[in-house]
Amino acid sequence: xxxxxxxxxxxxxxxxxxxxxxxxxxxxxxxxxxxxxxxxxxxxxxxxxxxxxxxxxxxxxxxxxxxxxxxxxxxxxxxxxxxxxxxxxxxxxxxxxxxxxxxxxxxxxxxxxxxxxxxxxxxxxxxxxxxxxxxxxxxxxxxxxxxxxxxxxxxxxxxxxxxxxxxxxxxxxxxxxxxxxxxxxxxxxxxxxxxxxxxxxxxxxxxxxxxxxxxxxxxxxxxxxxxxxxxxxxxxxxxxxxxxxxxxxxxxxxxxxxxxxxxxxxxxxxxxxxxxxxxxxxxxxxxxxxxxxxxxxxxxxxxxxxxxxxxxxxxxxxxxxxxxxxxxxxxxxxxxxxxxxxxxxxxxxxxxxxxxxxxxxxxxxxxxxxxxxxxxxxxxxxxxxxxxxxxxxxxxxxxxxxxxxxxxxxxxxx
Amino acid sequence: xxxxxxxxxxxxxxxxxxxxxxxxxxxxxxxxxxxxxxxxxxxxxxxxxxxxxxxxxxxxxxxxxxxxxxxxxxxxxxxxxxxxxxxxxxxxxxxxxxxxxxxxxxxxxxxxxxxxxxxxxxxxxxxxxxxxxxxxxxxxxxxxxxxxxxxxxxxxxxxxxxxxxxxxxxxxxxxxxxxxxxxxxxxxxxxxxxxxxxxxxxxxxxxxxxxxxxxxxxxxxxxxxxxxxxxxxxxxxxxxxxxxxxxxxxxxxxxxxxxxxxxxxxxxxxxxxxxxxxxxxxxxxxxxxx
Numbered sequence: 001x002x003x004x005x006x007x008x009x010x011x012x013x014x015x016x017x018x019x020x021x022x023x024x025x026x027x028x029x030x031x032x033x034x035x036x037x038x039x040x041x042x043x044x045x046x047x048x049x050x051x052x053x054x055x056x057x058x059x060x061x062x063x064x065x066x067x068x069x070x071x072x073x074x075x076x077x078x079x080x081x082x083x084x085x086x087x088x089x090x091x092x093x094x095x096x097x098x099x100x101x102x103x104x105x106x107x108x109x110x111x112x113x114x115x116x117x118x119x120x121x122x123x124x125x126x127x128x129x130x131x132x133x134x135x136x137x138x139x140x141x142x143x144x145x146x147x148x149x150x151x152x153x154x155x156x157x158x159x160x161x162x163x164x165x166x167x168x169x170x171x172x173x174x175x176x177x178x179x180x181x182x183x184x185x186x187x188x189x190x191x192x193x194x195x196x197x198x199x200x201x202x203x204x205x206x207x208x209x210x211x212x213x214x215x216x217x218x219x220x221x222x223x224x225x226x227x228x229x230x231x232x233x234x235x236x237x238x239x240x241x242x243x244x245x246x247x248x249x250x251x252x253x254x255x256x257x258x259x260x261x262x263x264x265x266x267x268x269x270x271x272x273x274x275x276x277x278x279x280x281x282x283x284x285x286x287x288x289x290x291x292x293x294x295x296x297x298x299x300x301x302x303x304x305x306x307x308x309x310x311x312x313x314x315x316x317x318x319x320x321x322x323x324x325x326x327x328x329x330x331x332x333x334x335x336x337x338x339x340x341x342x343x344x345x346x347x348x349x350x351x352x353x354x355x356x357x358x359x360x361x362x363x364x365x366x367x368x369x370x371x372x373x374x375x376x377x378x379x380x381x382x383x384x385x386x387x388x389x390x391x392x393x394x395x396x397x398x399x400x401x402x403x404x405x406x407x408x409x410x411x412x413x414x
Numbered sequence: 415x416x417x418x419x420x421x422x423x424x425x426x427x428x429x430x431x432x433x434x435x436x437x438x439x440x441x442x443x444x445x446x447x448x449x450x451x452x453x454x455x456x457x458x459x460x461x462x463x464x465x466x467x468x469x470x471x472x473x474x475x476x477x478x479x480x481x482x483x484x485x486x487x488x489x490x491x492x493x494x495x496x497x498x499x500x501x502x503x504x505x506x507x508x509x510x511x512x513x514x515x516x517x518x519x520x521x522x523x524x525x526x527x528x529x530x531x532x533x534x535x536x537x538x539x540x541x542x543x544x545x546x547x548x549x550x551x552x553x554x555x556x557x558x559x560x561x562x563x564x565x566x567x568x569x570x571x572x573x574x575x576x577x578x579x580x581x582x583x584x585x586x587x588x589x590x591x592x593x594x595x596x597x598x599x600x601x602x603x604x605x606x607x608x609x610x611x612x613x614x615x616x617x618x619x620x621x622x623x624x625x626x627x628x629x630x631x632x633x634x635x636x637x638x639x640x641x642x643x644x645x646x647x648x649x650x651x652x653x654x655x656x657x658x659x660x661x662x663x664x665x666x667x668x669x670x671x672x673x674x675x676x677x678x679x680x681x682x683x684x685x686x687x688x689x690x691x692x693x694x695x696x697x698x699x700x701x702x703x704x
Contacts, residue, residue: 184563186653380671393653412470412474
C-alpha cells in the first residue's frame, strides 16, 4: 500500500515536472525598440504570457535590422537559433535555403491562414509549399501625403497622374512653396522611385522589372521615362535635402513648408502624434497610378529542439496571426492587419483606404511587393538598383545612362 | 631552475597573445581571402569558385567611386594635415606665452571620437543651418557653401572635418620633433646670420624626416580605415558620392547579405595598406642591418 502511494507520488511528480517542462517557451529576436514599436511588441509579449508562455525578449537595435541580422547569423552558426525572428520578404527564403527554418503548417492549416491572408502575401510566408513564417502587418509604401491647407490655398486637387503632379508642383514652385518634401537618403530615393515606376509603368511593368528582373523591361523606354520623372522630381525638392531623415521631411509638410511627401504609412504616425487629423489637416492618397506596394513584417520560425520551445513556437504563430493581436498591434504601429477579416472600426480613414485598396488590388493582380523595402528582391539585387537610383537622383546623369547602368548593375549583382 | 624560468617565462607570458594574434589576425586574413574566392551570400560557404567576386568588384561603379574617394580623401587628408600641423608647430615653437594652453586647444579634437566630429560638422556645413545660413543672415545673400550636399564636392567636406580632427595631433608630433633638434646648431646658424626661414627649411625640417614618416604612417592608416567619420557626416551620400572602401565593405557584408563581395573588397583594402606599409617596414629593417 505504502509502496503504491509512493509510486503514485513519483508518477504524479514526474507528470507535474513534465507539465512544467512543456510550458511554452519562445525567444524572439526583433528590432522593434523605438517608442510605438516597442509598445506594439509588448502587446504580443503580454498575450503570450496570458496563454501560459515564457517570453525571452532579444531586441537588437541598430542599422534598420542590420545589427539584428548579424546577431542572427552568429546564433545560427553556433547552432542555437532563436525561436522566432523578425524577418521579411525574400530574406525568409534565403534562410530557408540555409536549412534552418521550421515548418508551422499544422498551425497555419488549423487556423485557416490561407483563407484570411491575401494570396500574394501568403506566398511570402511559405517556403516551398510549407508555412514557415507568420505575417504581422501590411505597410503600404506608395502613399502621397499632403498639407490640406496649402492645396486649398493654391487650388490644387490631389494628383491622379504624374503629369497632374508635375502641373501642381509647378504651380506650387511659382507660389514659393517647396512642392516635395524629401530626405536624400538612398532608401528614400528608392521609395519615391518605385512609386513612380508603378504609377507610370503599371503593375505588369513593375512585376517584370523589380520582381522578375527581366532585362528587356529594365532596359525599356518605359524605364527611361521613369528616370525622366525622377529628374523632374529632383527639381521639386529643396536644396537642403541631402541626408535629411524622413520624419523631418514629414514635419515640413506638417508645418506648411512643403506640400507633398511620398513615404510609407509610418509617416501617418508623425502626423497623428502632432495632433493632426487625417482628411482635415493632412491628406493621404495613393501615389498617382494604380496598384498597391506592400511591405509585410513577419516572424520566421527557426528550427528549435525541445517540446517547450516547439509548443512556444506554435503558440506564438497562432497569436501573431490571431485577430486581437493583429488589431492592437497595427493600431499602435500605423499599418493595417495582414488578415482581411479584422474589423477596422477603430482605425482611421487612411487605414480604411489602405485596406480597401489592398482588397481591390488583390483582385486585380496589382498587389505587389515593395522592392525598396526588401519585399521583392534579395539584398544584393535590391541594393544594386538602389545604388543606381540614388546615383542618378544625386547627379546630372542622363536617364539613358541610368537605364544602362541599371542593367549592368543587376547583371553584376547575380 | 631559476635560469630555466628566466629563459622561458617571457616566452610563456607572450605565448597567449602570440597565439591570439596568429588566429584572430592572420588566421582571419586567410579566412577572408578564402571566402573572397567563393560565392558566399548570406552565410559563408567554402567551395572555391575563382575570382568572380573580384570581377564583380571591379565592374561595380560604386566601388570605383569608393576607390577614387579613398585616393582623393587620403591624399588631401594626409597632405593638408602634414602641412597645417607643421605650420602650427612652427608658430607654437616661437617661444610664445601660454603655449601649454594653445597646445592643448589644438590637440583636443583628437580626444573626440570621429562620430562626434562627423555629427558636429554635419550641422556646421549644412547649408540650411550652418555656415551658409549664418553668413546669409549677415547680409551676404549670394554666399554659398553647400559642399556637403553637392555630390561632386562632398568628399572635400569630409576632408575638412578629418583635417580638423587630425592636424592638432600632427602638430604635437612635429612640435616634439622641433624641440629635439640640437639648440647648438640653430644658435650657430643664427650667429652666421642665416635668416630664420632658411634655418627651418635647410636645417630643422630635414632633420625631422623620421617624424614625417611616422606622422605619414599614422595618417595613412587613419585614412584607409576611415569609416565612422563618413557614416556620421554624410552617411556615404549624397547618393554614394562619399562612399569609401570601408563603408562599401560594411554595406555588402551587413546590409546586403553579400559576404563574398565584402570579403573581396576587404582583401583589396588590405592590398592598399600593404603597398604603403611594406616599403616602410623594408626601409626600417634595412636601416637596422646597416
